[in-house]
Each structure stands twice: as structure tokens, then as C-alpha cells.
Amino acid sequence: MTLPRDPQSFLQVIEKNKGIIYKVANGYCKDPENRKDLIQEITLQLWHSFDRYNEQYKLSTWMYRIALNVSISFYRKESRRTEISQTMPDGIINFPDGDTDELAEVAQLHQFIRELKEMDKAVILLYLDENSHQEIGDILGLSVTNVSTKIGRIKEMLRVKFSTQN
Numbered sequence: 001m002t003l004p005r006d007p008q009s010f011l012q013v014i015e016k017n018k019g020i021i022y023k024v025a026n027g028y029c030k031d032p033e034n035r036k037d038l039i040q041e042i043t044l045q046l047w048h049s050f051d052r053y054n055e056q057y058k059l060s061t062w063m064y065r066i067a068l069n070v071s072i073s074f075y076r077k078e079s080r081r082t083e084i085s086q087t088m089p090d091g092i093i094n095f096p097d098g099d100t101d102e103l104a105e106v107a108q109l110h111q112f113i114r115e116l117k118e119m120d121k122a123v124i125l126l127y128l129d130e131n132s133h134q135e136i137g138d139i140l141g142l143s144v145t146n147v148s149t150k151i152g153r154i155k156e157m158l159r160v161k162f163s164t165q166n
Helices: 007-016 018-028 032-052 059-084 100-114 118-128 133-140 144-165
Strands: none
Touching: 007 018, 007 032, 018 032, 018 059, 018 100, 018 118, 032 059, 059 118, 059 133, 100 118, 100 144, 118 133, 118 144, 133 144
């Protein structure tokens, strides 16, 4: 299947796969305003790269690779800016009525993921998005064995963090 390379086709691809962009941006950026900037930057880079998309790869693999590269660069810039400026401590999270324990655990998981090293964060985000080990390896340039090892280590580290929080 040949992918048309016009603006309308690009918008259709983005609309159909916007979940990839949002998942990666949410994983790398906690601040909602900065997250909007990151989403715009990812979309812009996808647009600039759209005519160079190689159809021998899955579209989602191509999108993940660009989104992760942009997010890592954005994260590095943001980290340097945060080091220079004085940050305010995180506020208390207000949960809507419902299962607040489950929501708190999800918020805690997101926090733990944000604290991971950049590569580990990318691996676990792709894993949680139900990508196969082969797909994760293709996206990140890792062997399947390396992906499996990293996932096992990250899961264990997250288990330890959760057990020490309770």
C-alpha cells in the first residue's frame, strides 16, 4: 500500500494514530502546558518527515520512533531549564469521586515511569501500549533479548517502588 504524501493524508494519519503521540507525550511531560508544546513539536517533526516515511516499516513504528526522539530531546531541554529555574513542589492530587485507590495507583505508576531513565521510559511506554518485544526493539534499535531483559528489570524496579510506598 502506497501512502499519499499530501496534507490531507497526513492529517488522516495523525487523527488515526494520535494515541501514539499522546501516550509518548504523557510519559515524558508532566506539565499540561509543556505537554501541549511537546505534542505540537512531535506533530511538526512528523510533518517534516512525512515525505521520507519508508513504507517497508509499520507506520506506528515510524511514528513512535519520531515521537520518542522528539520527546527525549524535549525532556533534556526541559531538564536543563528546570535545573536553572526554581520549581514549585507538586500539589496535592484531587481525584474525582469513584475508586480513588485505583486512580492513586495509576498516578503513582505515571510518577514512577517519569522517574525512569530515558531509554527505560521508552521501553515501558511501548510495552504498556502492548507492542511486541520485536516491535519495541525495532522502534528503539535494541535486540529482542535486550528488550526482554529491560522489561523484566523495569517491572521488578516498579514492584519494589510500589511495595515501599505502601
